[in-house]
Amino acid sequence: DIQMTQSPASLSASLGETVTIECRASEDIYSNLAWYQQKPGNSPQLLIYDANSLADGVPSRFSGSGSGTQYSLKINSLQSEDVASYFCQQYNNYPPTFGAGTKLELK
Amino acid sequence: QVQLRESGPGLVQPSETLSLTCTVSGFSLTSYGVNWVRQPPGKCLEWMGVIWGDGSTAYNSLLKSRLSISRDTSKSQVFLKMNSLQTEDTAIYFCAIPTQGYWYFDFWGPGTMVTVSS
Numbered sequence: 001d002i003q004m005t006q007s008p009a010s011l012s013a014s015l016g017e018t019v020t021i022e023c024r025a026s027e028d029i030y031s032n033l034a035w036y037q038q039k040p041g042n043s044p045q046l047l048i049y050d051a052n053s054l055a056d057g058v059p060s061r062f063s064g065s066g067s068g069t070q071y072s073l074k075i076n077s078l079q080s081e082d083v084a085s086y087f088c089q090q091y092n093n094y095p096p097t098f099g100a101g102t103k104l105e106l107k
Numbered sequence: 108q109v110q111l112r113e114s115g116p117g118l119v120q121p122s123e124t125l126s127l128t129c130t131v132s133g134f135s136l137t138s139y140g141v142n143w144v145r146q147p148p149g150k151c152l153e154w155m156g157v158i159w160g161d162g163s164t165a166y167n168s169l170l171k172s173r174l175s176i177s178r179d180t181s182k183s184q185v186f187l188k189m190n191s192l193q194t195e196d197t198a199i200y201f202c203a204i205p206t207q208g209y210w211y212f213d214f215w216g217p218g219t220m221v222t223v224s225s
Contacts, residue, residue: 034211043201043215044152055213087152091210095167098152 002026002090006099012107017078021102023088025069032092035064035073038101039084047086048073080106109133111141111202111216118222119192125221129185129202136160136178139206141185143176145198146218153198158185192223 003026013019023033031051036044046055048064051071061076075082083106088099115127129141136158143155156166158176166174170189178185185202199220203212 032210043203043218044212045215046211046213049208049211049213089152089211091208094165096154096210098154100151 001095002029002093002097004088004090004097004099006088006102008102009100010103010105012105013078014107015078015080019075019078019104021073021086021088021104023066023071023073023099025071025090025092027093028068029090029092031067032090033064033066033071034089034091035062036087036089037082037084038087044087075104078106109204109206109214111204111214113200113202113216113219115200115219115221117220118224119196120225121193121223123192124188124190125192125196127187127200127219127221129187129216131183131185131202131204134204134206136180136183136185139204140209141176141178142203142205142212143187144201144203144212144215145196146201147195147198150198155187194223197221197223 005024007022033051035048038044047058052064063074085101085103087101110132112130119125137160140157140159142157146152156176158164164176173190175188199218201218203215
């Protein structure tokens with residue numbers, strides 16, 4: 001199975017700041033990568049698919065980039081409602097696998 | 108509008124069998140694959156398996172020997188059964204579907220917590 005390594009595990013940032021979360025795959029996943037946001041007590045919500053495509057209804061301050069084995073999620077102008085955990089998921093190889101998550105808090 | 112909702116027993120004894128139901132609305136089970144994903148407390152998401160629109164199934168090899176997914180299209184319900192439960196199976200269990208691709212999930216149920224304990 002492809003291993004997904006996310007960093008950092010936790011992150012503290014101020015309102016209005018730009019934050020970046022990284023995800024590294026154990027082999028090339030050809031941009032078959034999704035990002036999810038999960039708020040406490042809720043199910044994951046799709047933010048990004050195909051590494052850089054914004055899912056329906058997701059604010060444009062979220063963006064994804066990367067290729068090969070290295071990918072990142074960027075949040076511009078951090079809002080209070082962005083406090084959540086973020087997970088990456090590869091779907092290039094079966095079975096789909098997830099990163100361990102990044103917990104984003106307000107400073 | 109697409110909705111999914113999981114239901115189950117909440118508490119299961121070790122070595123027993125878990126039975127969960129995912130009840131869907133707003134779409135037909137023949138249109139999308141319904142996936143099961145679980146999340147142990149404070150841990151990573153784990154894909155468990157899927158029942159495709161044509162009724163075929165695929166399972167995570169780590170769980171394949173214990174897991175079965177089936178459905179009743181007339182009731183818009185998908186069923187998960189997993190036997191020989193252990194404490195490490197304690198998790199929130201989600202059902203989810205991909206409506207745009209095959210393997211990234213844009214609709215999820217709220218999840219159901221399952222605790223394995225005597």
